[in-house]
Amino acid sequence: MTTLIRGGVVVGPVSAQPMDVLVDGEKVVALLAPGDASLGSDLAATATRVIDATGKYVVPGGVDCHTHMELPFGGTFASDTFETGTRAAAWGGTTTIIDFSVQKQGERVQDCLAAWHQKADGNCAIDYGFHQVIGGVDSESLKAMDELVDEGVTTFKLFMAYPGVFLSSDGQILQAMQQASHNGAMIMMHAENGSAIDVLVAQALAEGKTDPKYHSLTRPWETEAEATNRAIMLARLTGAPLYIVHMSAKQAVAVLQANKDEGWNVFGETCPQYLYLSLEDQLSQPGFEGAKWVCSTPLRAKAEHHQDELWRYLRTNDLSVVSTDHCPFCFKEQKEMGLGDFSKIPNGIGSVEHRMDLIFQGVVNGNISLERWVELTSTTPARMFGLYGRKGAVAPGFDADIVVYDPAGRTEIGLHKTHHMNMDHSAWEGFTIDGHVDTVLSRGRVIVDGNEYLGAKGDGQFLKRGLSQYLI
């Protein structure tokens, strides 16, 4: 079974060149310059399938390294299952996700990971891996980290927020980082000062400030920048690599930048919501509407000028990755749990379907280059999380996870337009993209063809990941 994708421009992190791509089975086997007859003068005649990519970009499938399918949160569950969420991802040109298995105080890490395997196994449309959240750092969970590294779960997420639920003390964080510095794992950090935030939240509620916008106003940028600095200092003490998730405050990234400049293995990601959405335009909408955009870290004030700075940090590689932090909740009954008390609104936005499009719009708008789009959404996340060689590039030997992207196409995002995520609204309603995901291949199989979905649940396989391939 061979597939020839011809006539397109193959885009990678360092080049965009006219190339034909030959796929055999699940792998890319050759890139051929136009007119190259070294494998035969008429490959199209012998290929099982020919995909015409004339005028289009041929890019590696997206790697979304931060999703939460079926996550239990605040008394409910994220509304996408592994089945619905990975299918929506495929529609949007993402062919790999890395989701978070979650352990809490008192639970056995291995049991939690087994439970996440059970949720995903046989249900995914695309390949997937896991990070492990360690919500209870103790001698047992520290030992378990070594075991998980051997099983291909090579990254461990800790929280400086959510006291009493996920928060680790500084001492616990230090211990987990020491463990990582021995077993080679990377620590991922939710960097917000949760203890300070809880005080601000209680004070706001006591003053009758209950609307969704107070979610952001009680998590000011200082709480992110402080925690970011603390996480980095603790990581420096241990030498463990550190990856800070969902960064939204320019001041926090400035701290990261200063430490990167000193040569430390510290990295950061941001998400589309922080690049496009804001406290003023979304979170402050009248009534309870703003609940749709409650996520943590929060959408920040346009007046503080974070967005342009985040784009700049993406250009300068002070931010290395764009993930989604996909964590969808329906408005009815889920977001509504926080009516009259913003602190009870489940935290999360659904974007797994739209990341490739939204960041491509950054190319159209002149924020980043075409090559940088691929690097931020596919190549670097693959390298960062030990998947490079299989994922993150259209190159011989790599899995044939390929997107044919039409820069002359158009994508109207909205609930009754493009919407395959299992939620009753879109946080991106009305956004229009000057581009379109035309065709998606996952390990050589066409799973999205124009407006048709050809994949099936269970197509996706678990990815045992290696250690980070991005360290300096």
Ligand SMILES: [Zn+2]
């Ligand atoms: Zn988080």
Ligand SMILES: [Zn+2]
């Ligand atoms: Zn998250």
